[in-house]
Amino acid sequence: MWEVVIGLEIHAQLATESKIFSGASTAYGAAPNTQACAVDLGLPGVLPVLNKEVVRMAASFGLAIGANVSRRSVFARKNYFYPDLPKGYQISQFELPIVERGNIDIELEDGAIKSIGVTRAHLEEDAGKSLHEDFQGMTGIDLNRAGTPLLEIVSEPDMRSAKEAVAYMKKIHSLVTYLGICDGNMQEGSFRCDANVSVRPQGQQEFGTRAELKNINSFRFVERAINIEVERQIDIIEGGGEIVQETRLYDADKNETRSMRSKEEANDYRYFPDPDLLPVELTDAYLRGIEATLPELPEQKKARFITDYSLKQGDADVLTASRALADFFESLVEASGDAKLAANWVIGSVASMLNKENLDITDSKISAEQLGGLLQRVIDNTISGKIAKDVFEAMWQGEGSADAIIESRGLKQITDSGAIEKIIDDIIAANPDQVEQFRAGKDKVLGFFVGQVMKASAGKANPGQVNQLLKQKLAP
Amino acid sequence: MHDKNVAELSAGLKNGDFSSEELTRVYLNRIESLDKDLNSFISVTAEQALAAARIADQQYKSGTAGPLTGIPIAQKDIFCIQGVRTSCGSKMLANFIAPYDATVVTRLNEAGMVMLGKTNMDEFAMGSSNENSFYGAVKNPWDLLAVPGGSSGGSASAVAAQLAPVATGTDTGGSIRQPASLCGITGLKPTYGRVSRYGMIAFASSLDQGGPMARSAEDAAMLLNAMAGFDHHDSTSVDREVPDYTGNLDQSIEGLRIGIPAEFFAEGLDDGVASVIQAALQEYEKMGASLVDISLPNSGLSIPTYYVVAMAECSSNLSRFDGVRFGHRCEDPVDLEDLYKRSRGEGFGAEVKRRIMIGTYALSAGYYDAYYLKAQQLRHLISDDYKKAFEQVDVIMGPTAPSVAFDIGEKSDDPVSMYLSDIYTIAVNLAGLPGMSIPAGFVDNRPVGLQIIGNYFDESRLLNIAHQFQCETNWHKQVPPGYE
Numbered sequence: 030m031w032e033v034v035i036g037l038e039i040h041a042q043l044a045t046e047s048k049i050f051s052g053a054s055t056a057y058g059a060a061p062n063t064q065a066c067a068v069d070l071g072l073p074g075v076l077p078v079l080n081k082e083v084v085r086m087a088a089s090f091g092l093a094i095g096a097n098v099s100r101r102s103v104f105a106r107k108n109y110f111y112p113d114l115p116k117g118y119q120i121s122q123f124e125l126p127i128v129e130r131g132n133i134d135i136e137l138e139d140g141a142i143k144s145i146g147v148t149r150a151h152l153e154e155d156a157g158k159s160l161h162e163d164f165q166g167m168t169g170i171d172l173n174r175a176g177t178p179l180l181e182i183v184s185e186p187d188m189r190s191a192k193e194a195v196a197y198m199k200k201i202h203s204l205v206t207y208l209g210i211c212d213g214n215m216q217e218g219s220f221r222c223d224a225n226v227s228v229r230p231q232g233q234q235e236f237g238t239r240a241e242l243k244n245i246n247s248f249r250f251v252e253r254a255i256n257i258e259v260e261r262q263i264d265i266i267e268g269g270g271e272i273v274q275e276t277r278l279y280d281a282d283k284n285e286t287r288s289m290r291s292k293e294e295a296n297d298y299r300y301f302p303d304p305d306l307l308p309v310e311l312t313d314a315y316l317r318g319i320e321a322t323l324p325e326l327p328e329q330k331k332a333r334f335i336t337d338y339s340l341k342q343g344d345a346d347v348l349t350a351s352r353a354l355a356d357f358f359e360s361l362v363e364a365s366g367d368a369k370l371a372a373n374w375v376i377g378s379v380a381s382m383l384n385k386e387n388l389d390i391t392d393s394k395i396s397a398e399q400l401g402g403l404l405q406r407v408i409d410n411t412i413s414g415k416i417a418k419d420v421f422e423a424m425w426q427g428e429g430s431a432d433a434i435i436e437s438r439g440l441k442q443i444t445d446s447g448a449i450e451k452i453i454d455d456i457i458a459a460n461p462d463q464v465e466q467f468r469a470g471k472d473k474v475l476g477f478f479v480g481q482v483m484k485a486s487a488g489k490a491n492p493g494q495v496n497q498l499l500k501q502k503l504a505p
Numbered sequence: 506m507h508d509k510n511v512a513e514l515s516a517g518l519k520n521g522d523f524s525s526e527e528l529t530r531v532y533l534n535r536i537e538s539l540d541k542d543l544n545s546f547i548s549v550t551a552e553q554a555l556a557a558a559r560i561a562d563q564q565y566k567s568g569t570a571g572p573l574t575g576i577p578i579a580q581k582d583i584f585c586i587q588g589v590r591t592s593c594g595s596k597m598l599a600n601f602i603a604p605y606d607a608t609v610v611t612r613l614n615e616a617g618m619v620m621l622g623k624t625n626m627d628e629f630a631m632g633s634s635n636e637n638s639f640y641g642a643v644k645n646p647w648d649l650l651a652v653p654g655g656s657s658g659g660s661a662s663a664v665a666a667q668l669a670p671v672a673t674g675t676d677t678g679g680s681i682r683q684p685a686s687l688c689g690i691t692g693l694k695p696t697y698g699r700v701s702r703y704g705m706i707a708f709a710s711s712l713d714q715g716g717p718m719a720r721s722a723e724d725a726a727m728l729l730n731a732m733a734g735f736d737h738h739d740s741t742s743v744d745r746e747v748p749d750y751t752g753n754l755d756q757s758i759e760g761l762r763i764g765i766p767a768e769f770f771a772e773g774l775d776d777g778v779a780s781v782i783q784a785a786l787q788e789y790e791k792m793g794a795s796l797v798d799i800s801l802p803n804s805g806l807s808i809p810t811y812y813v814v815a816m817a818e819c820s821s822n823l824s825r826f827d828g829v830r831f832g833h834r835c836e837d838p839v840d841l842e843d844l845y846k847r848s849r850g851e852g853f854g855a856e857v858k859r860r861i862m863i864g865t866y867a868l869s870a871g872y873y874d875a876y877y878l879k880a881q882q883l884r885h886l887i888s889d890d891y892k893k894a895f896e897q898v899d900v901i902m903g904p905t906a907p908s909v910a911f912d913i914g915e916k917s918d919d920p921v922s923m924y925l926s927d928i929y930t931i932a933v934n935l936a937g938l939p940g941m942s943i944p945a946g947f948v949d950n951r952p953v954g955l956q957i958i959g960n961y962f963d964e965s966r967l968l969n970i971a972h973q974f975q976c977e978t979n980w981h982k983q984v985p986p987g988y989e
Contacts, residue, residue: 067605071825073598074585074607074704076739106821108868110845117824168841170829299868301877304711304818306740 031228033259034236035194036186039201040179041211042155042219043086049154049178050077050120057217065157065172071115076305079104083178084309086210087127087152088319090180093208093326094147096131098316104152104306108299112170113157121181123300126151127309133184133204135196145197146185153179180210186225186236191255195248198222199350202248203327207352221246226258228266237262238272242279242286254279258286330355338368347376354390357397364401367408374404378421394425403431416440416488443490446498449482452490453498456481468505475499506531507667508989511576511724514670518565518575525558525565525575529619532577536621536668539988542649545662547582547640548590549622557619564617573731574617579669581660582623583630584715585704586610593706594626594656596639597826597833597852607704608736609673609715616731621669625659628854629823630680630708632656633926636917637856644913645688646985647951651910654684654926660718661688666988667720671728674718677708678811679905679930681716682942686905686954689944691971691981692718693725696962697937698743700729701736707822709815710741712934721981722943722971726750729964745962753965754972759793761970762898768804769903769929777948782904785945785955785974789902792973797898801890806883807932808924813867813880814935819857820864826852859920888936891958900970901958904929905942909951929956939964943971944980952983 048055051068068075091098105123128150134142155177160169182201188194202220205211213220227239242258245251257279262272276295277286325333327349334345334355348358354375361371379400383390403424407417412435423434435441443449456478457464467474475496482495506528509517517523533551540546554577561575585591585603592598606614613620627637635643635658643658645651646666653662657674661684664672674681676694685692693716700715707713717728730751735744765786770779786796828834828848835847853861867876894901906926916923933940938961942954955974959967975981 070830072585072604072831073591073593073601073706073825074603074702076703076741078738078740108821108824110824110827112827112829112841115825115830117827118821297870299821299865299870299873301817301821301868301873304709304741305707 030231031259031263032231032233033189033191033255034186034227034229034239035188035191035255036225037184037188037194037198038223038225039182039184039198040221040223041182041201041205043083043178043180043210044212045080045082045086045178047080048176049080049083049152051176053176055177057214057219059173061160061169061171062173065175069115069172069176071117077120077303079306079309080178083152084127084311085319086208087150087180088311088316089208089323090150090182090205090210091128091131092316092320092323093204094128094131094133096147096150097129098311099125099127099129100311101125102127102151102309104303104309105300106303109296111156111159112168113159113172113175115157115172115175119154119156120303120306121153122151125308133197133200135193135200137196138192143187143193145187145193148183148185150180150182153181155179180205186227191252191259194224194255195252198248198251203351207324207326209324209352213351215246215248218246222251224251224255224258226255226262227272228259228262238274240272240274240286241276243276243289245279250279250281253281253284254286257284261286338362338372340368340372344372344376347380348372351390357390357393360397361401361404364398365404365408367404370404370407374400378418382425394427395421399424399430406431406435410442410444410491411435412440412442413488413492416442440489443486444494446494449486449490449494449498450502452482452485453478453495453502456485457502464503467503475503478503507535507670508984509670510721511573511670511719511727514576515572515574518561519570521565525561525619526555528575529554529558529577529621532621532669535666536663539666540663540668543644543646543662543666543668544641545625545643545653545659545666545668546579546622547592547594547625547638547659550589550620551622553589554619554621557614561617561619571616572727573613575619576617576671577619577621577669578613578728579621579624579660579663579672580610581657581673581675582626583675583706584610584673585706586620586623589623591623591706592640593630594628594638594640595852595854595857598831599639599833601832603704605704608701608738609732610704612731612734613673618731624657624663624672627656627658627680628857629706629819630656630675630677630713631819631856631860633679633683633923634911634913634916635659635684636913637854639854642913645910645951646988647689648910650912651951652687652913654687654906654910656680656684657692657718658684658688661685661690661692664688664690664718664720665985667984671717671719671724673715673732675705675708675713675715676930676934677712677714677815678934679927681718682905682930682940682954682956683926685718685942686956687910687952689947689952689954689980689983689985690718690720691722691725691941691943691975692716693729693941693964693967694933694939695729695733695964696743696939697934698741699939699962699964700732701734701739701742703736703738707818709818710822711818712811712815714934721975722941722968723751723754723975725941726754726968726972729968733964748965750965750968753969756969757793758789758970758973761789761794761900762797763789763794764797764799764894764898764901766799766801766804766894766901766903768801773907773925773928774904775908775948778904778906778908778953781946781948781953782902782955786902788974788977792977799894799898799901801894801932803883803886803890804932807887807935808928810880810883810887811927811931811935812863812924813876814884816860816864817867817877817880818864820861820868823853823857823861828852856920884935887932891932891936891938895960900963900967903956905954905956906930909948909953933958937961939967941967941971943974944983945978946980947983952980
């Protein structure tokens with residue numbers, strides 16, 4: 030009887046070398062305050078100068094979602110005091126954002142396609158970090174992150190379940206990484222979101238009062254946070270209470286949301302156009318230039334994979350889920366020369382190994398080129414597919430290249446008919462009962478003989494040859 | 506030596522008549538003996554000055570000196586100078602040693618100029634009398650009971666008393682021109698975007714502009730040559746060629762059309778000042794210019810418009826002074842809010858607080874449209890008045906300030922009356938136009954300035970017009986008694 034209404038604000042950190050308004054580096058993980066220049070520190074007299082690259086990145090995002098990329102957008106100051114906000118205001122965009130009105134299609138669980146509206150996307154600078162531990166009653170400030178460029182992508186309240194919200198977030202994640210404008214690293218906070226969540230009785234037109242869940246940095250947490258918040262809201266309403274408009278924090282450890290501040294305590298941000306920066310004016314020619322250099326997007330890539338590599342729809346979906354995975358697959362196709370085999374390996378062994386070790390494809394311990402070397406040995410019959418799995422594991426453990434492992438472990442397939450015949454003769458001699466059964470027409474017993482031969486050869490006998498020779502020798 | 510103009514000093518250095526070190530010592534000695542009364546300097550950087558002077562002397566020897574090499578200068582204490590305290594006239598920055606140079610400072614250093622020290626100013630450039638300085642009021646050398654004007658009052662007083670041949674100033678609503686007028690010197694506020702604002706501590710970003718303060722238009726032109734130009738650190742600076750501002754000084758002004766706005770001669774203008782200005786205009790007529798009556802109908806809106814825009818911007822610009830990273834921090838804060846409240850409460854003076862509060866109010870939800878947005882619309886109307894006027898005339902002239910220097914303390918309890926000191930200068934900032942003030946006479950032994958307003962990037966023409974007046978008159982050569 031309750032309908033859930035969700036809108037997301039996603040913060041994607043733009044993958045620039047330097048900050049949005051200064052020349053300081055944006056690299057993650059440096060010692061505190063070593064990547065904060067005079068501008069980032071908000072020293073008296075400093076002025077911001079816009080990094081052109083962020084404009085190109087935001088515009089390419091806008092074009093990729095079919096949005097209106099504003100020919101004129103304006104930076105505004107969002108004023109509030111906080112120790113990790115050096116200037117006492119954040120430079121953002123308010124009335125005139127760079128991207129307005131786009132759409133993202135998501136696939137629902139039943140396979141239906143739903144279009145989610147993107148209200149706007151605007152450029153802004155990130156704040157620094159307040160470090161509350163380690164300073165005994167004081168707070169440490171690290172301004173390395175201050176001035177890092179962000180694209181804030183604001184959706185319409187179009188999502189109706191936590192699953193839809195996750196599907197949307199994954200879609201945006203895939204898009205920004207495909208575009209190469211964000212590294213998508215959620216652990217480092219390069220991609221995070223706030224969720225506006227409310228509930229209303231089915232059929233009611235107006236929205237319920239919403240709560241804003243802040244700073245959620247994983248797909249799993251988004252789903253959990255929304256579900257827990259929905260439960261909380263329904264419990265309150267069904268208990269006769271009212272939802273308070275407020276900002277809430279999701280605590281992943283306790284799996285609960287709790288209040289940060291209510292609407293009454295909310296800041297009046299006193300937005301006004303930043304007089305230090307000129308409006309950003311884009312020409313049609315500039316936008317056409319960006320459009321011409323847009324990389325292949327997920328949908329286009331999927332279609333091409335199906336056509337060029339004769340992949341099944343489902344496999345193409347998996348392989349294009351991220352640009353990194355798709356790139357790995359294509360490199361593997363090139364290195365091995367066999368698209369079908371490459372697809373099976375990426376979706377199979379590679380994916381399960383990554384999953385087991387909780388790694389991203391970019392952290393794979395075997396490169397596409399190295400794996401290609403292994404697949405070639407399968408294709409040229411040096412080893413069987415089964416042995417290849419063992420070699421793969423050894424490669425993953427860092428034991429060397431496919432050829433080196435095959436060599437050192439003596440895994441080369443036995444293709445010498447004489448050697449295989451000798452094994453077969455021994456097996457036949459040792460199993461007269463089974464020979465009888467087979468000759469009596471029990472074809473299934475062939476499997477027993479194949480298994481025995483492979484076992485005796487430590488898996489190295491060529492399975493095709495084994496089959497063929499067995500049939501010959503067992504023939505009555 | 507101190508009575509020579511910049512061109513003469515430059516020639517003297519070049520000919521070896523005196524060294525930059527000798528010249529610098531002359532000024533340092535004058536500051537030492539005369540500034541006790543005036544209080545025009547917040548910091549005197551004698552050692553750095555002498556070191557820079559010796560380098561300049563080397564450059565003369567090696568033949569690498571330019572026209573400003575070795576010439577001493579005073580810097581308004583709003584410009585950041587690496588390793589030097591940059592206080593902006595505030596207790597808030599009493600402990601702030603700037604870790605970098607403002608672009609203007611870099612340029613003047615590159616020109617070989619010798620910095621004598623940092624001049625006093627109204628706190629954060631907010632004021633028209635220099636009484637709002639944490640470092641004490643500055644006195645007007647023409648009358649120690651009088652204010653020098655503000656906010657660049659220290660620079661104006663120092664140049665008038667010949668404690669420095671030239672100085673930098675900044676002008677947000679008249680802060681170069683009004684003190685130039687009150688101290689009887691020549692000051693130029695360039696077109697917005699002509700001089701980089703990088704490293705110049707912001708008061709109101711869309712209005713602030715640095716410029717030269719000097720004893721003559723020729724000196725100002727030489728200084729502007731070094732100050733002006735595009736800066737990639739300042740997005741609002743304009744990428745446009747910098748002409749040689751001394752190049753047109755001698756051109757005849759025969760046929761010049763001077764617009765005389767009725768609004769500049771209406772109620773509120775002191776009679777004595779009006780007669781001095783009338784006499785100056787007659788002088789221009791004698792030189793072949795013609796006077797054209799014009800109207801700037803929205804002039805009356807410029808003060809309220811300015812005080813909304815400037816205060817809104819300053820309320821945000823001054824947020825960075827929070828006691829966290831630099832500047833004044835209160836003793837033993839109990840929590841974050843206490844740190845903010847007491848650091849800012851103790852660090853800022855009354856006028857700065859007044860402006861932050863008014864600006865915060867004007868930007869608040871529910872008031873933004875009525876104040877800030879409305880003020881921006883009026884700003885367009887005011888600019889349009891000037892645009893139309895410049896279709897009929899080449900320049901506009903009138904008084905710089907409605908009266909001569911008033912007495913210290915006379916207006917300090919009445920902010921509105923103080924704000925009216927800038928009634929003729931403010932619209933020029935709102936429109937982003939260049940404007941000058943040049944000495945035109947005296948009332949009761951206190952100087953009167955003539956304001957010359959030009960079209961965008963017409964600094965060359967303004968300097969030419971001012972220089973021609975200074976060829977015909979001696980007002981700019983007058984020196985306050987005791988400072989000869």
